[in-house]
Amino acid sequence: MSAAAAPSSSLNLVSNLRPQEWRRPTIVRRRNSPSSVHILVQTHRDKGARSLASPLFSSPAGGENAAKAENPEEGRPRFKWAEVGRRATEEQRIAISKLPFKMAKRCKALMRQIICFDPQRASLSDVLAAWVKIMKPTRADWLAVLKELRNLNHPAHLEVAELALLEESFEANVRDYTKLIHWYGKQNQIQDAENALLAMKQRGLICDQVTLTAMVDMYSKAGHFELASKTFEEIKLLGLPVDKRSYGSMVMAYIRAGMLEQGEILLREMDELEIFAGSEVYKALLREYSMIGDAEGAQRIFDATQFAGIIPDARLGGLLINAYAATGQSDKALFAFENMRKAGIELSDKCVALVLHSYERENKINKALDFLIDLERDGIVIGKEASERLAGWLHRLGVVEQVELVLREYAANETNHGLCTS
Numbered sequence: 245m246s247a248a249a250a251p252s253s254s255l256n257l258v259s260n261l262r263p264q265e266w267r268r269p270t271i272v273r274r275r276n277s278p279s280s281v282h283i284l285v286q287t288h289r290d291k292g293a294r295s296l297a298s299p300l301f302s303s304p305a306g307g308e309n310a311a312k313a314e315n316p317e318e319g320r321p322r323f324k325w326a327e328v329g330r331r332a333t334e335e336q337r338i339a340i341s342k343l344p345f346k347m348a349k350r351c352k353a354l355m356r357q358i359i360c361f362d363p364q365r366a367s368l369s370d371v372l373a374a375w376v377k378i379m380k381p382t383r384a385d386w387l388a389v390l391k392e393l394r395n396l397n398h399p400a401h402l403e404v405a406e407l408a409l410l411e412e413s414f415e416a417n418v419r420d421y422t423k424l425i426h427w428y429g430k431q432n433q434i435q436d437a438e439n440a441l442l443a444m445k446q447r448g449l450i451c452d453q454v455t456l457t458a459m460v461d462m463y464s465k466a467g468h469f470e471l472a473s474k475t476f477e478e479i480k481l482l483g484l485p486v487d488k489r490s491y492g493s494m495v496m497a498y499i500r501a502g503m504l505e506q507g508e509i510l511l512r513e514m515d516e517l518e519i520f521a522g523s524e525v526y527k528a529l530l531r532e533y534s535m536i537g538d539a540e541g542a543q544r545i546f547d548a549t550q551f552a553g554i555i556p557d558a559r560l561g562g563l564l565i566n567a568y569a570a571t572g573q574s575d576k577a578l579f580a581f582e583n584m585r586k587a588g589i590e591l592s593d594k595c596v597a598l599v600l601h602s603y604e605r606e607n608k609i610n611k612a613l614d615f616l617i618d619l620e621r622d623g624i625v626i627g628k629e630a631s632e633r634l635a636g637w638l639h640r641l642g643v644v645e646q647v648e649l650v651l652r653e654y655a656a657n658e659t660n661h662g663l664c665t666s
Contacts, residue, residue, distance in 0.1 A: 325374045328360040336360050344392065350379040351388045358393070358400050368400060372407050383415045402427055409443075418444065422455045429462030437462055453479050457490045464497035472497040488514075492521045499528050504541065511548065520552040527560065534563040539576065542567035556584065558592040565595055569602035577602040578615065593627030600633045609641065 332340065339359050343352050354375045361368060375381065386408050393401040405424055408414045421444040428437035441459065445451055456479045463472035476494045479486055491514050498507030507529055514521060526549045533541035546564045549556060561584045568577035581599050584591055596619070603612035612634070616626065626634075 325357070325371075325378065328356050332356075332360050339396070347388060347392070348385060350375075350381060351385050351392075353379065354381075354389055355392060358389075358398065358404070361400065368403055369407055372404065372411075376411060376413060381413055383413065386411070386414045416447075416449075418449050418452060418455060421449065422458055425455065425462070426458045429458060429465065432462075432466055434462065434466055434468070453482060453484055453487065453490060456482075457487075457493055460490065460497065461493040464493055464500055467500060469497055469501040469503075486519075488519050488521060491519060492525045495521060495525050496528060499525075499532055502532075504529060504532055504538075508541070508544070515548075515551065520554075523549070523554045526552065526554060527563070530560060530563045534567040534570070537567060537570035539567040539571050539573060556587070556589055558590060558595060561589055561591055562595045562598060565598040565602070569598050569605065572602070572605045574599075574602035574606050574608060574611070593629050596624075596626055596630040597633045600630060600637070604633075604637045609637070612637075 328336075336359050340356055343355055347355070354372075357371050357375070358368075361371065379385075390401065390405055390408065393404060402424075405420075405427070409416045409420060409424065414420070421440055424440050425437045428434070428440065437459065441451065441455070444455070456475050459475045460472050460479070463469075463475060472494065476490065476497075479490050491510065495507045495510050498504070498510065511521060511525075511529070526545060530542055530545040530549070533539075533545060542564050546556065546560060549560060561580070564580050565577050568574070568580060577599050581591065581595060584595075599615060600612055603609070603615070616634070619626065
């Protein structure tokens with residue numbers, strides 16, 4: 245069965261074929277989704293099937309003007325490799341002129357074709373097939389082209405990467421498939437990532453922890469907790485030590501699923517193994533506890549960050565103070581604020597505003613004013629957010645004159661600060 249006749253709704257993968265029967269997978273575009281692909285596996289007995297490296301060109305090799313291609317089953321016009329200078333636009337000429345000076349000529353030749361590519365004239369697979377036929381690229385050439393397309397953020401980057409995997413000269417390995425899966429994940433193309441994973445396995449490449457971690461991360465970001473959990477367990481079944489990135493991706497899956505306690509348990513499991521998650525994982529968990537007003541959970545995670553060797557900053561401090569403020573525990577909010585000051589953490593104006601918010605929730609105006617006086621004695625001047633928080637509170641209390649005084653003092657402080665720094 246040819247690629248053109250293959251069903252577009254599933255992967256026709258035969259799991260127990262003998263090794264000599266395998267043929268490298270062919271990627272074809274879905275008609276209803278030009279931005280994604282199906283990866284189909286065919287056998288050597290599919291004589292009528294067409295692949296990127298099939299002998300479709302009937303002209304002598306050597307030179308950019310040599311190759312011709314034809315795709316009658318899809319009704320495409322015949323493709324002819326020719327210099328693109330005459331039909332290039334001014335924008336394209338500028339892009340071509342910026343290609344790296346040290347880039348190999350064969351790579352520049354392909355880059356010119358891609359920069360000036362017109363889908364009405366031919367398919368990108370035909371362009372690449374012509375390049376392979378004429379230029380005989382090595383893996384280094386493929387990688388140079390992909391790197392430049394990535395640097396240019398070119399829209400054809402992903403498609404070229406897909407097609408490169410099919411070429412023997414590219415010498416595809418597990419990491420190449422992992423990168424493709426990662427790119428699919430960033431675009432939330434879950435089905436395509438799964439297809440790429442299956443195609444990789446069918447080529448006999450062993451799926452490792454790095455590849456499965458990319459899948460966990462993708463499932464986590466897409467909100468597919470069950471798939472993330474199942475893939476994480478598959479990582480453990482590999483029998484290799486689970487690393488920081490794999491654990492971190494799974495903790496994030498728990499956080500996104502709202503399963504904060506389970507995420508915290510997994511963090512403790514990591515601690516026992518002396519594997520510490522990145523600061524972004526701790527911050528994400530602390531943020532969730534803070535947003536739901538779980539002050540005890542927020543305090544536990546704040547303490548855990550220090551055991552993990554992460555130095556608390558104003559952002560972490562603000563999340564902890566917010567957790568206490570949200571639950572009306574102004575004394576603990578102030579205690580956390582003062583402890584961080586003693587530890588030498590330079591707290592932001594937002595932290596001051598959060599302490600004021602905690603006092604406002606309990607209607608403790610006198611304590612709030614005492615707090616501000618203590619800050620002033622220590623040479624700390626409140627900023628815009630804290631001033632607006634206090635002004636709004638005083639306004640709701642009907643103390644209009646005090647509101648005007650607060651705003652005037654803030655404006656004066658801003659002016660003085662500007663003069664000192666100019």
